[in-house]
Amino acid sequence: MTTATKEYWRWKEYNWHDETMDPKGADTITAGVDIGSVSSQAVVMVNGELYAYSNMRTGSDSPDSARKAMNWALEGTGLKPDDIHYTVGTGYGRVNVPFADRAITEIACHARGGNMMYGSTVRTILDMGGQDCKAIHCDERGKVTNFLMNDKCAAGTGRGMEVFADLLNVSIEDVGDLSLAVDEEPPPVSSTCVVFAKSEASSLLREGWSTNRVLAAYCSAMAHRVVSLLERIGVEKDFAITGGIAKNSGVATRLEKELNLVSLKSKYDTQIAGALGGALFAKALVEKQRKKGG
Amino acid sequence: MFTKFHEWYKNRHDYARAWREQNDGEVVGCFCSYVPEELIYAAGLLPVRVLGSHEPQDVTEPHIFGMFCPFCRDVLAQGLKGRYNYLKGIVLAQSCLHLRQAFTSWRNHVPADFAHYIYFPNKVQTKHAYSYYHGELVKFRKALEEWIGRAISDDSIKAAAELYNENRRLMREVYELRKAANPPLTGLEAMIMVASSYFVDKKDHNAELKRILPELKSRTLERETGGRLMIVGSENDDTEFVQMVESVGATVVVDDHCTGSRYFWNATEFSGDVMQDIANRYIDRPPCPTKDWEERSRFPHVLQLAREYNVDGVILIQQKFCDPHECDMVPLKELLNNNDLPTLFLEFDVTVPVGQFRIRVEAFLEMLGVEELF
Numbered sequence: 330m331t332t333a334t335k336e337y338w339r340w341k342e343y344n345w346h347d348e349t350m351d352p353k354g355a356d357t358i359t360a361g362v363d364i365g366s367v368s369s370q371a372v373v374m375v376n377g378e379l380y381a382y383s384n385m386r387t388g389s390d391s392p393d394s395a396r397k398a399m400n401w402a403l404e405g406t407g408l409k410p411d412d413i414h415y416t417v418g419t420g421y422g423r424v425n426v427p428f429a430d431r432a433i434t435e436i437a438c439h440a441r442g443g444n445m446m447y448g449s450t451v452r453t454i455l456d457m458g459g460q461d462c463k464a465i466h467c468d469e470r471g472k473v474t475n476f477l478m479n480d481k482c483a484a485g486t487g488r489g490m491e492v493f494a495d496l497l498n499v500s501i502e503d504v505g506d507l508s509l510a511v512d513e514e515p516p517p518v519s520s521t522c523v524v525f526a527k528s529e530a531s532s533l534l535r536e537g538w539s540t541n542r543v544l545a546a547y548c549s550a551m552a553h554r555v556v557s558l559l560e561r562i563g564v565e566k567d568f569a570i571t572g573g574i575a576k577n578s579g580v581a582t583r584l585e586k587e588l589n590l591v592s593l594k595s596k597y598d599t600q601i602a603g604a605l606g607g608a609l610f611a612k613a614l615v616e617k618q619r620k621k622g623g
Numbered sequence: 624m625f626t627k628f629h630e631w632y633k634n635r636h637d638y639a640r641a642w643r644e645q646n647d648g649e650v651v652g653c654f655c656s657y658v659p660e661e662l663i664y665a666a667g668l669l670p671v672r673v674l675g676s677h678e679p680q681d682v683t684e685p686h687i688f689g690m691f692c693p694f695c696r697d698v699l700a701q702g703l704k705g706r707y708n709y710l711k712g713i714v715l716a717q718s719c720l721h722l723r724q725a726f727t728s729w730r731n732h733v734p735a736d737f738a739h740y741i742y743f744p745n746k747v748q749t750k751h752a753y754s755y756y757h758g759e760l761v762k763f764r765k766a767l768e769e770w771i772g773r774a775i776s777d778d779s780i781k782a783a784a785e786l787y788n789e790n791r792r793l794m795r796e797v798y799e800l801r802k803a804a805n806p807p808l809t810g811l812e813a814m815i816m817v818a819s820s821y822f823v824d825k826k827d828h829n830a831e832l833k834r835i836l837p838e839l840k841s842r843t844l845e846r847e848t849g850g851r852l853m854i855v856g857s858e859n860d861d862t863e864f865v866q867m868v869e870s871v872g873a874t875v876v877v878d879d880h881c882t883g884s885r886y887f888w889n890a891t892e893f894s895g896d897v898m899q900d901i902a903n904r905y906i907d908r909p910p911c912p913t914k915d916w917e918e919r920s921r922f923p924h925v926l927q928l929a930r931e932y933n934v935d936g937v938i939l940i941q942q943k944f945c946d947p948h949e950c951d952m953v954p955l956k957e958l959l960n961n962n963d964l965p966t967l968f969l970e971f972d973v974t975v976p977v978g979q980f981r982i983r984v985e986a987f988l989e990m991l992g993v994e995e996l997f
Binding site: 476 | 965979985989990997
């Protein structure tokens with residue numbers, strides 16, 4: 330007997346490269362590899378332009394995830410890992426990227442990547458990742474001027490969303506839109522702890538709440554919690570959201586409403602911000618190294 | 624070069640037991656850096672500080688509220704687990720409620736022949752504090768005399784105060800060397816030097832300090848100094864944390880902790896009445912936040928240290944639920960930030976989540992821009 334179980338939390342992994350570009354013989358080919366707690370990205374830049382990237386789930390072995398992400402980003406490009414001049418590792422597993430030339434924190438990398446993705450006017454970046462949230466202030470170069478991280482709690486993060494997608498049998502990609510498809514905004518769930526919120530959601534379902542209404546109550550609580558993190562550091566305009574949760578319209582829209590401002594949108598994938606920043610730092614670092622004659 | 628201090632700190636209980644056998648005297652546990660250790664020492668006893676062990680434990684739950692600080696629980700756990708079972712006496716000088724709870728619980732549940740509570744005035748910013756604390760010292764001296772069964776002479780008190788002064792002077796001399804562009808010692812070594820001084824006979828500690836000082840002055844460390852950091856806040860003997868900070872491109876060059884610089888920063892000035900002189904020393908020392916009102920006199924002191932030691936940034940640490948320090952954090956952060964000193968705030972528990980703190984510290988160093996990444 331087999332039971333077909335859909336893994337609602339499982340988001341699509343993908344890779345991409347720019348077929349119009351020819352990386353052969355470029356001055357700088359640099360990479361950023363962001364090994365997060367939930368997802369990993371590898372970004373390859375050619376002369377400071379985005380050339381290729383991949384986005385996949387992090388496995389239990391960080392070095393292995395790093396290699397896989399990099400190989401997948403390079404798939405079909407004709408480039409080999411050895412063609413990359415400089416690699417920066419970032420994210421939770423930043424020190425476990427075996428082929429990286431150095432590690433830089435995802436805080437610095439999100440600010441640097443956000444600067445390219447959203448332009449130099451961005452001053453506040455909210456990185457909503459797989460297992461934590463970071464509020465980052467940066468200057469016109471994308472250099473961090475201040476930051477704040479949430480403490481020891483998965484609220485408002487991708488992992489929490491995955492738990493809810495599974496509980497409610499809703500594909501993770503649909504959580505945001507469905508949460509907005511309610512006639513009236515319900516009160517937020519009272520607990521922001523993922524485990525407690527989950528049991529609260531179960532009882533709401535038993536009370537007859539629709540799935541969308543429960544999603545709305547959860548997304549709204551998450552948005553509220555993240556706003557309180559942002560308010561501790563202050564929100565300076567322009568404001569942008571990076572990381573996986575930026576793709577969740579249910580949280581992003583409610584966040585904007587509560588903050589009473591609109592976040593910048595980008596043509597780039599919000600999940601690659603960290604790896605992109607890493608590849609940009611890699612470019613600056615390899616150029617500096619060459620100048621020194623290293 | 625700091626091996627002896629490391630050994631003493633690591634084997635502090637063995638040291639105390641051995642001292643007791645060799646010196647025909649008892650060991651007394653001090654619960655706060657406001658305890659006038661000189662008087663205990665003058666009585667032929669060895670004062671040692673009661674500190675936690677930074678290990679998770681489950682023995683204090685029935686005795687201390689969950690919203691009291693992790694340090695006071697860690698301290699009490701040491702008593703309940705018998706780690707300090709060589710202590711014959713314990714002394715607390717009033718500082719905060721949390722540590723007082725650890726003391727009173729210890730007194731109730733851990734056998735000791737002598738337990739003395741010193742009513743250290745919380746208001747030190749008044750001239751009455753000097754005479755008040757003098758009175759407390761007289762009472763404490765009398766209690767000690769009754770316990771040991773003999774008088775403590777003024778001369779022995781003066782000698783102890785001089786010995787303590789020498790220890791303070793020598794440790795300040797070591798701290799002075801940290802002002803150098805490339806300090807000859809790490810923050811971890813400095814922390815262990817001070818931490819070992821709470822446990823070791825000051826005669827031994829002074830001898831070791833005198834032995835290393837000439838060598839230390841010409842010592843060059845095989846490491847980059849990196850970002851120059853100051854650490855400010857609650858009780859802190861968290862060597863694991865400092866070690867982590869110094870492994871990611873920084874050096875801790877100065878601190879303001881009761882377990883660090885505040886413990887030895889000022890000396891006793893002698894004017895004739897040694898009991899009053901000692902009282903004055905404790906009233907005038909760089910204060911704990913519990914004592915620092917109405918003026919926050921500690922703030923200019925912290926700022927001056929930051930400048931003298933040329934720090935790039937300040938890590939503000941607070942033991943979770945440490946109300947006195949928590950109240951100071953907002954204005955202290957503002958003061959430092961307004962003086963171009965960036966700050967990183969971290970909340971400490973019995974064990975530190977090294978990975979979570981590491982990213983914050985690394986990002987802080989990147990923010991300080993010690994290395995140009997652009």
